[in-house]
Amino acid sequence: SAVISQKPSRDICQRGTSLTIQCQVDSQVTMMFWYRQQPGQSLTLIATANQGSEATYESGFVIDKFPISRPNLTFSTLTVSNMSPEDSSIYLCSVVPGGKGSNTGELFFGEGSRLTVL
Amino acid sequence: AQSVAQPEDQVNVAEGNPLTVKCTYSVSGNPYLFWYVQYPNRGLQFLLKYITGDNLVKGSYGFEAEFNKSQTSFHLKKPSALVSDSALYFCAVRQSPNTGGFKTIFGAGTRLFVKA
Numbered sequence: 001s002a003v004i005s006q007k008p009s010r011d012i013c014q015r016g017t018s019l020t021i022q023c024q025v026d027s028q029v030t031m032m033f034w035y036r037q038q039p040g041q042s043l044t045l046i047a048t049a050n051q052g053s054e055a056t057y058e059s060g061f062v063i064d065k066f067p068i069s070r071p072n073l074t075f076s077t078l079t080v081s082n083m084s085p086e087d088s089s090i091y092l093c094s095v096v097p098g099g100k101g102s103n104t105g106e107l108f109f110g111e112g113s114r115l116t117v118l
Numbered sequence: 119a120q121s122v123a124q125p126e127d128q129v130n131v132a133e134g135n136p137l138t139v140k141c142t143y144s145v146s147g148n149p150y151l152f153w154y155v156q157y158p159n160r161g162l163q164f165l166l167k168y169i170t171g172d173n174l175v176k177g178s179y180g181f182e183a184e185f186n187k188s189q190t191s192f193h194l195k196k197p198s199a200l201v202s203d204s205a206l207y208f209c210a211v212r213q214s215p216n217t218g219g220f221k222t223i224f225g226a227g228t229r230l231f232v233k234a
Contacts, residue, residue: 031220042208043162043224058221092161096220106152106164107210107222 002027002097006110013083013117020079021113023093028073031096034066036089037112043092049076083117090114120145122211122225130231131199139194139228141209150212151192152222153183157205165207168192179203199232206230 003026013019023032030051035043047055047068055068070076080087093110121144131137143149153165166177168185176182183194192209209225 033221035224040206040227040229042226045221045223048221094162104150104167104169106167107154107162108164109161111161 002029002095002108004093004095004108004110006093006113008113009111010114011116013115015084015117017083018079018081019083019115020077021091021093023076023078023110025074025095027097029095029097030073032070032076033094033107034068034076034078035092035094037092038089046078046091049078080115083115085117088115088117120149120211120213120223122209122223124207124209124225124228126228127226128229128231130233133201133232133234134198137196137199137203137230137232139207139209139230141192141194141225142190143192143209143211144190145211145213147213151183151185152210152212153177153181153192153194154208154210154224155205156208156227162208165194199230201232201234204230204232 005024007022032049034046037043045058046061047057049055049068049070051070051073065081067079090112092112094107096105123142125140151168154162155165156162165181166175168175173185181196185192206227206229208227210222212222
């Protein structure tokens, strides 16, 4: 299992500003992902955070808008840049505990960061 | 490309009755299939998964799911629903590693209402 802490848990932001969300895991994990969930909706994968290299982004998401850092195996950040009201959402950090060989495992999620952009 | 379909936005069931939440999937190779639950204002919690082996898998809180390869389905079931089961349920699929996939794709979600 894994315990994931996300900060901030919620924030209200002004249009045009940027916000960085932090994700801290209590154990080393190879696979870490960032998802977006609009309230009551499904989860959309933004990117896979790769330790020591650039994140792998899904279609519709770009590095300039959602830069991601992964300096080590327990920590990652997601920045939402130049925010607009359309970015209002819940952003979730998730991991598959263990090393690369544990890819059959389920995802563990943080509690999420609820962003409201005015 | 992998995808997951949950055909029902909402399922209503009376307490004590059996419940089924439907899920179908499309993925290359052998799928890894998951069910997650999200209670109001909470993060997602894992319920159960199918990787290989028996088609019927059992998970948390008395839930089970049946993998049907020919119908590409992975329906979630519970013999007797509880009011406390009311939540948002997500089906998810991950490609097996020999097809190069590690990412998990989620269905649209099904809201379950259990009436007392």
